[in-house]
Amino acid sequence: MPTLEKEHDIKERRIIDQQISADDYKKLIQRLKRVESRMRLQELVWFLPFAFVAGGLIALAAAIYSRITPSLTLEQVLVFGGAVLLIAVGSTIAFAIFRPRNILDTARRADLALGMKQRVSTAIEGYNTPKKLGYVALGERQFNDAKNILENSKANKALPLKIHKKVGLVALLLIPLLGLALFLPNDNASIAKDNEALGQQVEKEAKALDDLKNKIKDEAKKYQLSENDPKLKELLKEIDQAKKDLDDNKLNRDQALASLEKAQQELSKLSAQQQNQAQKAAFESLARDFRSIESTKPAGDALSQQNDPNRFDKAASELEKLADNVDKLKNDPAQAKALADSLEKNAKNFEKSNPDLSDKLNKAAQSLQQNNLQQNPAAAQQAIKDLAKDISQAGKDQQFQDQLQQAQSQLQKSQQAIGQAGQRSQSSTTSKAGQKGDDFGKNGDQSDSLGQAGDPTNGGDSQEFLDPTAKNGQNPNQGSSPGQQQGKGQGQGQSPGQGAGKGQNQGQGDGGTGDSNDQTDAQGQGSGSGQSGNGNGSNPNGSQGKGAGKGAVDRVYQKPTSRNTTGTRETVNGKNGDGPNSTQNINAGDATGSAQVPYTDVINDYSQSASQSLDKNYVPLTLKDIIKQYFDDLQKRS
Amino acid sequence: MVSTVQAGITPEEFRDIANQIEKEVGRIIVGQKEVVRHVLISIIAGGHVLLEGVPGLGKTVLVRTIAEVLELRFSRIQFTPDLMPADIVGTNILLEDPHGGRQFRFQPGPVFANLLLADEINRATPKTQSALLEAMQERTVTVANQTYRVERPFFVLATQNPIDMEGTYPLPEAQLDRFFFKLNVGFPKEDELMEILGRTTSGDRPILSKITDGQKILAMGELARLMVVSPDVQNYAARLVLSTHPESETAPPITKQYVRFGSSPRGAQALMLAAKIVALMDELEPRYNVSFDDIKAVAHEALRHRLILNFEGEAEGVTTDTVIDEILKVVPLYKDGRKA
Numbered sequence: 001m002p003t004l005e006k007e008h009d010i011k012e013r014r015i016i017d018q019q020i021s022a023d024d025y026k027k028l029i030q031r032l033k034r035v036e037s038r039m040r041l042q043e044l045v046w047f048l049p050f051a052f053v054a055g056g057l058i059a060l061a062a063a064i065y066s067r068i069t070p071s072l073t074l075e076q077v078l079v080f081g082g083a084v085l086l087i088a089v090g091s092t093i094a095f096a097i098f099r100p101r102n103i104l105d106t107a108r109r110a111d112l113a114l115g116m117k118q119r120v121s122t123a124i125e126g127y128n129t130p131k132k133l134g135y136v137a138l139g140e141r142q143f144n145d146a147k148n149i150l151e152n153s154k155a156n157k158a159l160p161l162k163i164h165k166k167v168g169l170v171a172l173l174l175i176p177l178l179g180l181a182l183f184l185p186n187d188n189a190s191i192a193k194d195n196e197a198l199g200q201q202v203e204k205e206a207k208a209l210d211d212l213k214n215k216i217k218d219e220a221k222k223y224q225l226s227e228n229d230p231k232l233k234e235l236l237k238e239i240d241q242a243k244k245d246l247d248d249n250k251l252n253r254d255q256a257l258a259s260l261e262k263a264q265q266e267l268s269k270l271s272a273q274q275q276n277q278a279q280k281a282a283f284e285s286l287a288r289d290f291r292s293i294e295s296t297k298p299a300g301d302a303l304s305q306q307n308d309p310n311r312f313d314k315a316a317s318e319l320e321k322l323a324d325n326v327d328k329l330k331n332d333p334a335q336a337k338a339l340a341d342s343l344e345k346n347a348k349n350f351e352k353s354n355p356d357l358s359d360k361l362n363k364a365a366q367s368l369q370q371n372n373l374q375q376n377p378a379a380a381q382q383a384i385k386d387l388a389k390d391i392s393q394a395g396k397d398q399q400f401q402d403q404l405q406q407a408q409s410q411l412q413k414s415q416q417a418i419g420q421a422g423q424r425s426q427s428s429t430t431s432k433a434g435q436k437g438d439d440f441g442k443n444g445d446q447s448d449s450l451g452q453a454g455d456p457t458n459g460g461d462s463q464e465f466l467d468p469t470a471k472n473g474q475n476p477n478q479g480s481s482p483g484q485q486q487g488k489g490q491g492q493g494q495s496p497g498q499g500a501g502k503g504q505n506q507g508q509g510d511g512g513t514g515d516s517n518d519q520t521d522a523q524g525q526g527s528g529s530g531q532s533g534n535g536n537g538s539n540p541n542g543s544q545g546k547g548a549g550k551g552a553v554d555r556v557y558q559k560p561t562s563r564n565t566t567g568t569r570e571t572v573n574g575k576n577g578d579g580p581n582s583t584q585n586i587n588a589g590d591a592t593g594s595a596q597v598p599y600t601d602v603i604n605d606y607s608q609s610a611s612q613s614l615d616k617n618y619v620p621l622t623l624k625d626i627i628k629q630y631f632d633d634l635q636k637r638s
Numbered sequence: 639m640v641s642t643v644q645a646g647i648t649p650e651e652f653r654d655i656a657n658q659i660e661k662e663v664g665r666i667i668v669g670q671k672e673v674v675r676h677v678l679i680s681i682i683a684g685g686h687v688l689l690e691g692v693p694g695l696g697k698t699v700l701v702r703t704i705a706e707v708l709e710l711r712f713s714r715i716q717f718t719p720d721l722m723p724a725d726i727v728g729t730n731i732l733l734e735d736p737h738g739g740r741q742f743r744f745q746p747g748p749v750f751a752n753l754l755l756a757d758e759i760n761r762a763t764p765k766t767q768s769a770l771l772e773a774m775q776e777r778t779v780t781v782a783n784q785t786y787r788v789e790r791p792f793f794v795l796a797t798q799n800p801i802d803m804e805g806t807y808p809l810p811e812a813q814l815d816r817f818f819f820k821l822n823v824g825f826p827k828e829d830e831l832m833e834i835l836g837r838t839t840s841g842d843r844p845i846l847s848k849i850t851d852g853q854k855i856l857a858m859g860e861l862a863r864l865m866v867v868s869p870d871v872q873n874y875a876a877r878l879v880l881s882t883h884p885e886s887e888t889a890p891p892i893t894k895q896y897v898r899f900g901s902s903p904r905g906a907q908a909l910m911l912a913a914k915i916v917a918l919m920d921e922l923e924p925r926y927n928v929s930f931d932d933i934k935a936v937a938h939e940a941l942r943h944r945l946i947l948n949f950e951g952e953a954e955g956v957t958t959d960t961v962i963d964e965i966l967k968v969v970p971l972y973k974d975g976r977k978a
Contacts, residue, residue: 108870108972117929122868126927137864141649142926 009131016130019140025127031150036106038155044096045161049171055088056174063181070191114153119146202256205414206246212410213239216403231400238266239407257618260415267408276401282349289342295322295335312395319388326381333370340368360390419618607631646857649918656919658849659707665844666703667696669830673821676939677704682858683911685818686774686794688943695823697797701755708855709848710752717762723769727779744781749773750788752852756796760806767813774816791852818908820943865914866927873973875933879906881965882945892964896951901944912936930971938962
């Protein structure tokens, strides 16, 4: 039976092929394809507003979201919204153009759209499966009927290009809405931008810490420091922790800064900076003295090689050689005496910074005294060896302290960078006045004095200051304060060219907010940080002085100005001075000069501004109390 | 496979004959064009029609007119409660021959005709009504174990009155299902009524022409069966019928709520065959295939008497036409859910 059925099918196929030529079928399909193209175009036009509305709504949601929360910058919203719109429109176009369509499905759609009463789909199905439809009897008539009606159909008229009116209206409404949502001033977008900058900065600083850690490890190997050294381990652990904290708190400035602050405090426990500095100076002195004595000259030479990481070991090695040849000293009493004196002198230099080494130096000095050396050269030999050992150890300690300083310096830089990251855009949108950033702390050398205000250029007028005790040209601390101090000074330079130094100079003006209607108040806020300001001043009594100092001014010291206006922020880099750095103590006379602005007039504003700045900005914890105390004192006096 | 040649008629002839019949009937019957067309469809399909309408709407006249136009043997039975089955199918009567011998001879009843008008069919008892069952379905009549074949074509056109239900016997479902169509004969419109008055109260009565005969009607039926139906359309008809079943997954809420029993497969057959004839008769757009619209055009007539409403449906005054309207509205044309 299946064979009979097959034969029947073949017979039917033959009949159909005789009735309907393949060319006719092709023509029918071609015509149908043209209708399909029109249908795709119609579909595209219909769906485009939907796609636009869908994409636009998402973009609008993103824009609104960026206004509610400081999570997206304008650029991000624009990119995101644009991308969504493009994807929506693009995918609609692609869908309309490239969506595969079965020819029978197209015929069905065409039948419905062109009112052809299922003629075309029946014809296609009948031609391809004649048995299924019983197509033989009326097939030819049906096919020709379908072909004729398809040829006479007016697809363009029957399939007009229309858009959905309501959706089209929504799409039109979306355009101005999007414009408003995107381009009206948006504080949150600015904050988001800052956050983004902050995030990048935090990431950068975390990487810097990572690099630092690796560097310290490398150097530890180079200097033959044991990795199990508890201090080194502690140092690496703190750096690691700081990095981890930064990674965890990428977008939280306060947390990031707090982490760095904590790490700094931890490191400062390990730090012995002053001893280290004193020890360095003592070693330099020791090196000089060793070089002046023939027998210790090799050790002195070795110690003098500042760039040689193994200089201490080499020096120690030279001293051991000397110990082994202590007989030479025994036979040369003059040299032994010179060495003993030198050691004794240097022992005093090391008294505070390294008592152990000082003790060893003293012992060595004593053992080299003439009588002792003659009587007990072995003791001298041992004392010199002990000294060598201690020098080697002291060198390692010093190298550790150097590394610690590097780490602290990196943490400090990270704190500054993170503290300032992202602040720029906020200032630029909210401040107008205050383009003049007051620069405190100008060019100068690397002296330890802190806080002497100077002028960016020698002899220039400096800005207002707050120190009630500092009048024009009379700051008693100018250029002479050892140690770290904070102070503000104003120097009216009268001797151009005097006492300029070179140093790192960074002044950063921070435009504050000001009232543009009040020009007198629109001075703005400025913050500057710099090192080694060099100022010249003269007091009213005629004495002239030069001051060199290192200034560090935070924004809290700056003159508050009018608020609620926009302004720009300027960064003013200090200039290197021309002349050599010099320091001179000034015996200041009576303060008969006058300040440009009586501090009583501004103290309240300044105090308030400082308080706000303390709340808003990062100020190291250790400095906060000082600042508060400073203003409290001023308030009491006023 | 039957060709158009074998069917003995071409689609063009088909359309022409159908058109002429409608026109000729229209000379007597004013308005009621849809009813006339559906009766004609039924006749071409070889099915029976149940005409429902209040008295005086011309149901009987319509049937008589069609019989005249088609040159068919016509008989009429007025159903009454005392009507006996033998009054319909005939009976054996005892005849005495000249030699004194006696023998039974079958006296055919009115059912032996081409066109049988069963007037007010619901007034007869179920027993009598059921006498028509065999003739309607099998085209045979059995009397005293003797089966007699009813001449082809054979159509039963029954009428019933929807009001004045006292003393009536509603047709059982099995018998209702045997009717190809159930047609509601509505009241004529104003202009139609005026035309009726003009025609029936004047002296002239048009003399009708015989348009065709029973054989041609059978040929037309054969040709209609050759019409091409795409699987989509066939599937649509099947889904429509399935949607009348409350237990069906595709049934719309109205079916689930108000229908007790849906249409039988015979309803689907009637639907499809009638749609084929509708397609062939289409004068405006002559076609050789069945469309969705053709199915819709006969859905009410083919299905309304095959749906049985539940108590809730009857209590709320829901009609089967309402249910079919809703089904036509909700059932998609294509299986994938696409609508027009």
